[in-house]
Amino acid sequence: MPICAFLALSPxxxxxxxxxxxxxxxxxxxxxxxPKVKAARHRxxxxxxxHDELEGxxxxxxxxAAGTAExxxxxxxxxxxxxxxxxxxxxxGGVAMPLQPGAYVSLGAAERWYDNPEDQDAYYxxxxxxxxxxxxxxxxxxxxxxxxxxxxxxxxHATVAELTQVLQTLRRDTExxxxxxxxxxxxxxxxxxxxxxxxxxxxxxxxxxxLKVVPEYQIAPALMELELRRADQVLNQRRTEAxxxxxHRVVGEDVEVKTVLKPIELVAWANDEGLPKPQDFEAILExxxxxxxxxxxxxxxxxxxxxxxDDQRPDVSLHLGxxxxxxxxxxxxxxxxxxxxxxxxxxxTLVYTRPLGYRAENARRAQKKARVGELNENLxxxxxxxRAELRTGELFFRHAxxxxxxxxxxxxxxxxxxxxxxxxxxxxxxxxxxxxxAQKDLTTINQRLTQTAAELLRAxxxxxxxxxxxxxK
Numbered sequence: 001m002p003i004c005a006f007l008a009l010s011p012x013x014x015x016x017x018x019x020x021x022x023x024x025x026x027x028x029x030x031x032x033x034x035p036k037v038k039a040a041r042h043r044x045x046x047x048x049x050x051h052d053e054l055e056g057x058x059x060x061x062x063x064x065a066a067g068t069a070e071x072x073x074x075x076x077x078x079x080x081x082x083x084x085x086x087x088x089x090x091x092x093g094g095v096a097m098p099l100q101p102g103a104y105v106s107l108g109a110a111e112r113w114y115d116n117p118e119d120q121d122a123y124y125x126x127x128x129x130x131x132x133x134x135x136x137x138x139x140x141x142x143x144x145x146x147x148x149x150x151x152x153x154x155x156x157h158a159t160v161a162e163l164t165q166v167l168q169t170l171r172r173d174t175e176x177x178x179x180x181x182x183x184x185x186x187x188x189x190x191x192x193x194x195x196x197x198x199x200x201x202x203x204x205x206x207x208x209x210x211l212k213v214v215p216e217y218q219i220a221p222a223l224m225e226l227e228l229r230r231a232d233q234v235l236n237q238r239r240t241e242a243x244x245x246x247x248h249r250v251v252g253e254d255v256e257v258k259t260v261l262k263p264i265e266l267v268a269w270a271n272d273e274g275l276p277k278p279q280d281f282e283a284i285l286e287x288x289x290x291x292x293x294x295x296x297x298x299x300x301x302x303x304x305x306x307x308x309x310d311d312q313r314p315d316v317s318l319h320l321g322x323x324x325x326x327x328x329x330x331x332x333x334x335x336x337x338x339x340x341x342x343x344x345x346x347x348x349t350l351v352y353t354r355p356l357g358y359r360a361e362n363a364r365r366a367q368k369k370a371r372v373g374e375l376n377e378n379l380x381x382x383x384x385x386x387r388a389e390l391r392t393g394e395l396f397f398r399h400a401x402x403x404x405x406x407x408x409x410x411x412x413x414x415x416x417x418x419x420x421x422x423x424x425x426x427x428x429x430x431x432x433x434x435x436x437x438a439q440k441d442l443t444t445i446n447q448r449l450t451q452t453a454a455e456l457l458r459a460x461x462x463x464x465x466x467x468x469x470x471x472x473k
Contacts, residue, residue: 022257026174026178026247026251027175029253030170031167033252034251037166040166041163044156044159044160044163047159048156050152050156054148054152060096063094064094065091065093066092067089068090069085069090070086085110087116088112090110090111090112090113091110092108092109092110092111093110094109095107100142102134102135102141102142104132104134104135106130106131107129108128111125111126111127111332112126113125113332120339121329123329123330123334124334125326125334126328128323129321129323129324130321131319131320132321133319134317134318134319134320135315135317136317136318137315137316138316139310143310144307150303151307154300154303155296157296158293160296161292162289162293163289164292165290166289167289169289169465170250171469172461172465173250174247176461177249177250180243180246180454181243181257182266183243183450183451184242186266186454187236188233188239189262189263190446191229191236194439194443194446195226195233197443204426206219221433221436225436229443263449263450266450267404267449267453270456273456284386284470287468290382291382291386294382297375298376298379305372308365308369309365314352314354316353317350320346321346321347325345327340386466389462389463389465390463390466392462393459393466394463396458397456397463400455403452410445411449415442417441417442418438418441421434
């Protein structure tokens, strides 16, 4: 299944933020190079080839044999061997094929040379025959073949659904890994800005001590907080590198992310992304790869169950045969009568076969019915899980949006407080600890604001995944 075919299944635009289409390009790159996607596509190709294999059922089969036999005798336990006519040299061949609406036809011919028949001179014998077998019970109308095709087609649909599931999961994981990297960048920016503020405060405190505006002990708290922010910077560098490695792992190869979002840009991205309004719940289920996977397996199981039911029917077959035989003392393809006074022969036979107990067939049917029941329950369980995913994504998004609005107001208040405390400290009316506390409050709010924006975007990604990226209303 080409990647472009899946793009048609997911008309919801990718998240609009993230570096002017950089995220969209990363998702498409992951769809192209991921080993998981390639493996799923190979599974699709396997079952497509399997379906093509079953189409070869109607292909004619040719057989041919040549040899000589003298006092030939059957070998006990042997099978799959086409014996020749006894005490003759023979060339034989024929064609066998199934014909719609449900008959197996074979047409054959043989030329024999009897060089030492009993009480008779040597002669040639020509035989041409047609035989038809028509199943009337089990496998009537090629039902077994039809069920094989139905099951294989369902298994192919299952692999396509599995590929869809892989693509959907990979899209969500790529989006969240990219978001994780941008969140790490933004938190590192918060730490850097905090360190710069603490550095500025330390420098101001040092100068004010030199000018004897504030006592010397005011320097120590500023230095301590400055060193703590520097330690945070080292920690955030590690987090950023780990997030970059995680993104590479999801995409399937090393990628270069050129966009580095600042906290305010991440918040703006979050504010730009609303919650999509999908189609009804049944439409969502139809686009979810995991639901379609179980549905396709259920169709295959139903075909197996019908096949098990057909296996319980007796094997009743009508056999029709017609032959023409001619002979000649010295030439092949003769038209004389030597061993028989009639050229044409025929037969009509009704054959009935069935096991006495049907124990194996009954057990097989019960097994297939139980499999159908299992998959029906799995289907219902998946529907419950999808509905829960939708509700959870909506819940997390709604609460994250409320917290984001509250924290934005808190940040404005923190900026005003910090500005006031800085002014008081410069005038010698406040302590460095007051400024440090105001700076710490601002840093904490910036961190929470960044994390909440990422949480909102993450909830939106999970919700879009839960919808199966179905079309919006």
